[in-house]
Amino acid sequence: MTPPLRVEVVAGVVPALVRVHGELDVHTGVMVSRALEPLVTGRVEMDLGPLRFMDGSGLHALVVAERAFRCAGGSLRVIDFGQAAARVVDIIGCRAIFTG
Secondary structure, eight states: OOOSEEEEEEOSSSSEEEEEEEEESTTTHHHHHHHHGGGTTSEEEEEOTTEEEEOHHHHHHHHHHHHHHHHHTOEEEEEEOHHHHHHHHHHHTOHHHHHO
């Protein structure tokens, strides 16, 4: 059985790359938060292309993470939304938070 979410962190490069696979929702958002927490003062690029599903709860986890990065002096930028994330981000109209 495939796990619902896998967070792959490629550290040691600047910016760090975080690739998120699977389903980002109310049950798995905390996994993304935990993976990003140690990186909050640095620069991180996220690849959401491998996501199969993302809902509003998953988007909330990303918005909270982006704010935490900004407050800590770091930066979190999405380099690929993929179809699943793009749909939610564009419906809400918050793409600029992650690309600016």
